[in-house]
Amino acid sequence: MTDMIIVTKDLVKQFGKFTAVNGLSLQVPAGSIYGFVGPNGAGKTTTMRMLTTLTRPTHGEAWVAGHSVTADPRAVRRAIGYMPDEFGVYDDMRVWEYLDFFAACYDIPENQRKPLISDLLELVDLTHRRDDMVDKLSRGMKQRLSLARTLAHDPSVLILDEPASGLDPRARVEIRELLVELSKMGKTIFFSTHILADVSEICTHIGIIEAGQMIAQGSMNDMRAQLQPHREITVTVKDSDAAALVRSTLESFPGVIGIKDLEPKGGRSLVRIDYSGDDDGVAAMSGAINGAGIAVLGFNEETKDLEAIFMRVTKGIVT
Numbered sequence: 001m002t003d004m005i006i007v008t009k010d011l012v013k014q015f016g017k018f019t020a021v022n023g024l025s026l027q028v029p030a031g032s033i034y035g036f037v038g039p040n041g042a043g044k045t046t047t048m049r050m051l052t053t054l055t056r057p058t059h060g061e062a063w064v065a066g067h068s069v070t071a072d073p074r075a076v077r078r079a080i081g082y083m084p085d086e087f088g089v090y091d092d093m094r095v096w097e098y099l100d101f102f103a104a105c106y107d108i109p110e111n112q113r114k115p116l117i118s119d120l121l122e123l124v125d126l127t128h129r130r131d132d133m134v135d136k137l138s139r140g141m142k143q144r145l146s147l148a149r150t151l152a153h154d155p156s157v158l159i160l161d162e163p164a165s166g167l168d169p170r171a172r173v174e175i176r177e178l179l180v181e182l183s184k185m186g187k188t189i190f191f192s193t194h195i196l197a198d199v200s201e202i203c204t205h206i207g208i209i210e211a212g213q214m215i216a217q218g219s220m221n222d223m224r225a226q227l228q229p230h231r232e233i234t235v236t237v238k239d240s241d242a243a244a245l246v247r248s249t250l251e252s253f254p255g256v257i258g259i260k261d262l263e264p265k266g267g268r269s270l271v272r273i274d275y276s277g278d279d280d281g282v283a284a285m286s287g288a289i290n291g292a293g294i295a296v297l298g299f300n301e302e303t304k305d306l307e308a309i310f311m312r313v314t315k316g317i318v319t
């Protein structure tokens with residue numbers, strides 16, 4: 001089994017009588033890009049504040065990189081880089097001073113800080129803004145600087161609260177690319193978002209939280225299978241004879257729920273397959289059709305996007 005670098009067990013946070021996080025159990029595999037998804041007010045920030053040792057769980061427990069957030073908060077802090085959802089109050093510093101300050105907070109010796117800052121600025125593409133005041137940066141640049149700051153002590157786990165929120169589309173894409181780059185450097189990335197497009201582009205795993213509870217979590221593939229009772233695959237062939245051959249080939253294929261002909265399009269025949277299997281099964285199905293000597297002109301799956309899945313799942317919970 002994959003090592004889990006963040007684990008929570010029945011995590012609860014109450015504010016007075018209000019329960020913001022309600023028995024949350026999550027598992028974040030080492031090396032994953034994990035999207036923590038949910039609408040505003042779902043409990044994402046509160047969960048992250050418990051994981052980063054800023055607030056104590058009311059009940060339950062959480063471990064980050066093997067350390068308990070309640071029993072060994074210092075070890076947790078050393079293992080993580082945390083980017084809060086607000087930039088903070090250090091606007092009256094130069095870009096390099098900002099990083100110098102946070103590197104010093106992590107006890108990085110002065111003679112190591114200069115090359116470190118150069119590397120960090122290079123990584124987040126802010127070298128040209130090194131001597132500018134932080135408050136002169138665009139929001140996207142501030143987010144990248146904030147991300148650079150979380151990397152100062154070379155943590156293995158990044159916990160990022162809405163890193164792409166409030167950014168224009170271009171800046172959002174830049175943040176996504178940066179997250180992928182950091183992942184390639186071996187870091188685990190746990191980030192929250194209420195924007196599903198961010199998730200579908202880069203995540204290997206997701207967890208959906210609603211009203212303090214985990215609705216579903218797993219790898220992107222598992223999630224699709226879990227949330228999507230069946231998949232719809234359309235095979236395009238040149239005529240009705242070939243379509244008949246597709247039907248007879250797949251009739252008893254494991255996982256096939258139904259097969260029907262669609263209206264021909266542009267003189268070509270279309271066969272729609274309802275299928276309940278996983279990606280390996282889809283590949284095997286494609287292999288079976290080819291193996292039967294059928295000339296396939298198209299083999300497409302209607303992927304229901306995550307947005308649609310998300311809407312369906314959260315609706316199911318509310319009603």
Ligand SMILES: Nc1ncnc2c1ncn2[C@@H]1O[C@H](COP(=O)(O)OP(=O)(O)O)[C@@H](O)[C@H]1O
Nearest residue numbers: 015018020038039040041042043044045046047
């Ligand atoms: N310090 C607090 N005191 C009281 N209620 C809080 C506090 N922090 C968060 N909440 C409430 O807990 C719920 C979850 O908030 P939050 O974790 O910020 O959600 P998210 O980050 O998913 O938008 C919200 O209803 C919020 O108003």
Ligand SMILES: [Mg+2]
Nearest residue numbers: 044045046085
């Ligand atoms: Mg939040």
